[in-house]
Amino acid sequence: MASATLLKSSFLPKKSEWGAARQLTAPRPVTVSVVVRASAYADELVKTAKTIASPGRGILAMDESNATCGKRLASIGLENTEANRQAYRTLLVTAPGLGNYISGAILFEETLYQSAVDGRRIVDILTEQGIVPGIKVDKGLVPLAGSNDESWCQGLDGLAAREAAYYQQGARFAKWRTVVSIPNGPSELAVKEAAWGLARYAAISQDNGLVPIVEPEILLDGEHGIERTFEVAQKVWAETFYAMAENNVMFEGILLKPSMVTPGAEAKDRATPEQVAEYTLKLLHRRIPPSVPGIMFLSGGQSEVEATQNLNAMNQGPNPWHVSFSYARALQNTCLKTWGGVPENVKAAQDALLLRAKANSLAQLGKYTSDGEAAEAKEGMFVKNYSY
Secondary structure, eight states: OOOHHHHHHHHSOOGGGHHHHHHHHOOOOOOOOOOOOOOTTHHHHHHHHHHHTOTTOEEEEEOOOHHHHHHHHHTTTOOOOHHHHHHHHHHHHTSTTGGGTEEEEEEOHHHHTOBOTTSOBHHHHHHHTTOEEEEEOOOOEEEOTTSSSOEEEOOOTTHHHHHHHHHHHTOOEEEEEEEEOSTTOOOHHHHHHHHHHHHHHHHHHHHTTOEEEEEEEEOOOSSOOHHHHHHHHHHHHHHHHHHHHHTTOOGGGOEEOOOOOOOOTTOSSOOOHHHHHHHHHHHHHHHOOTTOOEEEEOOTTOOHHHHHHHHHHHTSSOOSSEEEEEESHHHHHHHHHHHTTOGGGHHHHHHHHHHHHHHHHHHHTTOOOOTTOOGGGGSOOOOTTOOO
């Protein structure tokens, strides 16, 4: 048997041969071929995203499902019929000058194909107002097996075909909402499922010409403080952007719809707008690439005034993104109550909608003040385990 010394020395070059050995073993240049996914709609996606993320404007989220819209109508004593849903949605999209403050409107499928009371297509009315039509494409939340009583969002099956049809109907962006619950963990499984589902949806949407709004909502439920929300949001957004990168999503052609970083709705210590802005902007700077055109915050059950104040605080200094809003209840709550289903109240209801839209437009520019806000606009709208 050869000794260890012989084995070593027989395979090592002599000192005089060191230079030659280095030349023999020097790495050769390697040519790497990188395939970058380029959607046929790439230029259009970027243009649409920038249009929505335009100064002083944000998104009106009017994509409540028929069941959720029924709850809204029931709150003012109206039956959940298509005629009543049509009347309310007509009121919203025909508000004079709405396009001065609203750049995009998220629609439910029924609304995308619906006409207004006067027979004009709702999509056409929005376009005439300078508002980009969008479409909710997820199929809602269902229990996530193997989790801590958490949810996942369904709807990937058949999504490409549905989105191709939505594009033909006039939609130019899409929205997919999933939720993460802090009191329930969140579990590693729930976070990864949320991130992967959003990434697959975003890639499919871009392939079909729709700018994806990516929305992993951190629910307000719980007694936790703002630090815990920040910690969870960091993890959720890290997973989401990693998954989107793996799915070759073009970041210049997406919009984000995150929750603001706030304490849980049942927390004893409340946060000021300045604190919400500090934590939320810190989260954005740590997790969101500057190539993303717009951050369109959801209100998540905050009062109308609170959502506007927090947005205003975030726009007191320069941001690499368009920091704006994509509100549903925080734009519509007073409007709906003012209307009450009475035709004579339509103008007053539209004025209420325009008042809130203008307030948030000013907040996007960092110029909002809460002077003169009505008491009812300061009422919270938190609903435990909110889903639609």
